[in-house]
Amino acid sequence: xxxxxxxxxxxxxxxxxxxxxxxxxxxxxxxxxxxxxxxxxxxxxxxxxxxxxxxxxxxxxxxxxxxxxxxxxxxxxxxxxxxxxxxxxxxxxxxxxxxxxxxxxxxxxxxxxxxxxxxxxxxxxxxxxxxxxxxxxxxxxxxxxxxxxxxxxxxxxxxxxxxxxxxxxxxxxxxxxxxxxxxxxxxxxxxxxxxxxxxxxxxxxxxxxxxxxxxxxxxxxxxxxx
Numbered sequence: 027x028x029x030x031x032x033x034x035x036x037x038x039x040x041x042x043x044x045x046x047x048x049x050x051x052x053x054x055x056x057x058x059x060x061x062x063x064x065x066x067x068x069x070x071x072x073x074x075x076x077x078x079x080x081x082x083x084x085x086x087x088x089x090x091x092x093x094x095x096x097x098x099x100x101x102x103x104x105x106x107x108x109x110x111x112x113x114x115x116x117x118x119x120x121x122x123x124x125x126x127x128x129x130x131x132x133x134x135x136x137x138x139x140x141x142x143x144x145x146x147x148x149x150x151x152x153x154x155x156x157x158x159x160x161x162x163x164x165x166x167x168x169x170x171x172x173x174x175x176x177x178x179x180x181x182x183x184x185x186x187x188x189x190x191x192x193x194x195x196x197x198x199x200x201x202x203x204x205x206x207x208x209x210x211x212x213x214x215x216x217x218x219x220x221x222x223x224x225x226x227x228x229x230x231x232x233x234x235x236x237x238x239x240x241x242x243x244x245x246x247x248x249x250x251x252x
Contacts, residue, residue: 052116076142083149
């Protein structure tokens with residue numbers, strides 16, 4: 027297993043912070059989003075027709091909520107207690123949606139449920155060593171289940187574990203260092219094959235703005251029998 031440092035949960039406590047005095051309205055959750063650009067790119071059809079799904083790094087939970095409203099039983103795991111508390115408040119009316127506070131690999135080690143789909147949209151897959159995460163995700167997929175994730179298209183040459191700094195913590199002088207794992211579509215395909223995934227499709231969804239980085243979207247299947 028990798029000895030790379032794990033991201034402090036406090037980093038994600040500051041992700042998408044609410045500003046202002048009025049109560050924060052919950053996201054619309056009217057479409058499944060892989061790109062972060064409203065209305066751009068494919069939707070939940072990438073996952074097929076799962077009955078159960080695991081969201082790794084849901085943040086505000088809008089993708090998980092979209093699936094739950096469509097009748098999917100969803101477990102959403104986030105490393106930030108702040109994000110989990112906020113998401114639970116947003117979606118308390120959706121009994122099919124469960125938010126869990128845990129680190130992704132630890133959850134996959136401790137929870138023995140299997141899922142028809144495991145996915146991450148700019149979430150835990152981007153920020154967790156695939157050598158640790160992928161074998162665990164494969165174990166938690168039902169035979170023939172879908173593993174899918176997206177992250178920003180990497181700049182040329184910025185592959186593997188990349189340091190992403192961010193001074194998001196109030197009162198801390200030292201910069202908090204975060205590792206982000208990113209690869210080309212071909213490199214992700216090779217990593218997934220090595221961990222036993224099949225029927226792999228990795229592609230770049232171009233950005234709407236000329237010259238901007240797009241979104242890398244990857245979909246793979248667990249074998250029909252484990």
